[in-house]
Amino acid sequence: MNDARRHHDMGGLEAGAIDRGEHDKAPWEKRVDALMVLLGQRKILCVDELRRGIEELGADAYERYGYYERWMASMTNILLEKKIIEVGELGARMAEIESGRREALR
Amino acid sequence: MSRHEHTGGPAHAHGHDGYDADPTHRHPPRPDLEDTPLAYHQVMQMAVVSLLVEKGVVSADDMRAQIERMDALTPARGARLVARAWVDGGFRERLLADSKAAAAELGIDLGPIPILVMENTPETHNLVVCTLCSCYPRFLLGLPPDWYKSRSYRSRAVREPRRVLAEFGTDLDPDSRIRVHDSTADMRYMILPMRPAGTEGMSEEALARLVTRDSLIGVAVPRAG
Amino acid sequence: MTGAAPRFAPGARVRVYERFPPGHVRTPWYCRGKTGEIERICGRFRNPEQLAYGNTEAVYEVLYRVGFASRSLWPAYDGCERDRVEIEIYEHWLEPLSGDMT
Known part of the structure; x- marks a missing residue:
């Protein structure tokens, strides 16, 4: 029965003390949240799909990624699956942004 | 470990993007990474949003308005x-x-x-x-x-x-x-x-x-x- | 909204199916196979287990809140015997307790 538990389904597991520290949401985190709300309103992506996509990132990513990193990874995968965006243009745009940022930091 | 520690470089005492740079702030701000290399998923977020804006799926104004709506929701x-x-x-x-x-x-x-x-x-x-x-x-x-x-x-x-x-x-x-x-x-x-x-x-x-x-x-x- | 009348009424004893399908489900692992009581009927909602895969025609299903005695969920539970955990569960995850058909 243990084998059938999925990693995100954690109610009742042993776990340590609760870290009550909080951080103000970073601007990029708010943008991820806002994008999800807007895509939901446009019926492009629903929260159930977002959650399914997060679960499918796998146990390792679930633990390593921050909360909004999981959201972003899931949203992007689903937008690709739905052909709203395409792998080539996404990769090119990410490379452009990274090299632009590197230039700005020199 | 902090779930976020891999996303950030050292904190700088700048007030970018509306951050409160006061170190006595009750919730210390995370570095907002304006002057550090961007983490992978932040680059992904910028790229996806810019593509969706180009395609007319969302607009920059839609994004700003939604963030304002969210910020207005408080306990x-x-x-x-x-x-x-x-x-x-x-x-x-x-x-x-x-x-x-x-x-x-x-x-x-x-x-x-x-x-x-x-x-x-x-x-x-x-x-x-x-x-x-x-x-x-x-x-x-x-x-x-x-x-x-x-x-x-x-x-x-x-x-x-x-x-x-x-x-x-x-x-x-x-x-x-x-x-x-x-x-x-x-x-x-x-x-x-x-x-x-x-x-x-x-x-x-x-x-x-x-x-x-x-x-x-x-x-x-x-x-x- | 469509669909048959709710199968269970508030107060009915129900058992959660002890099933472990792959994929996106909304019934927590820790209550599978456990017995509880219908606390209320929440209404009908599109089945999130279908919505999760892009099925925009997902069927409407009755959603219940089911209360479980904490001691029935956790054998070593040492709190008050009246402590409960209440969980939202869709009708297709619930069966009537045998001999207690509604």
């Missing part, structure tokens, strides 16, 4: 409902029966997802968790705190709620019972805490200031003064 909204319920028994009944209609009386829109209000009594304490993800009544309380989304809270709240409450400094009468609400599907929850003793004669506005976010989730109870 003060929930606190107003609780304070009104404390001073007006009829409103309390209506809030418990149909929170959306009751909130509308105060001009508060609870949004599209039903919110059930659970009342604490001397016999019963209520606590909210989402063990499967992070479901939270954001139209009433804004975005959930980090701990609400943490593995420790999600794992333990259903199994050892009294020890979880004790970590938040909330000690219950051992004879009172706990109802833990696991927000697994299409409902969201807000707790109606008990009005603290010694608050007789306080104004509704003053009462609302006693109502903390944590008391609306059920990990704490309001204290007088």
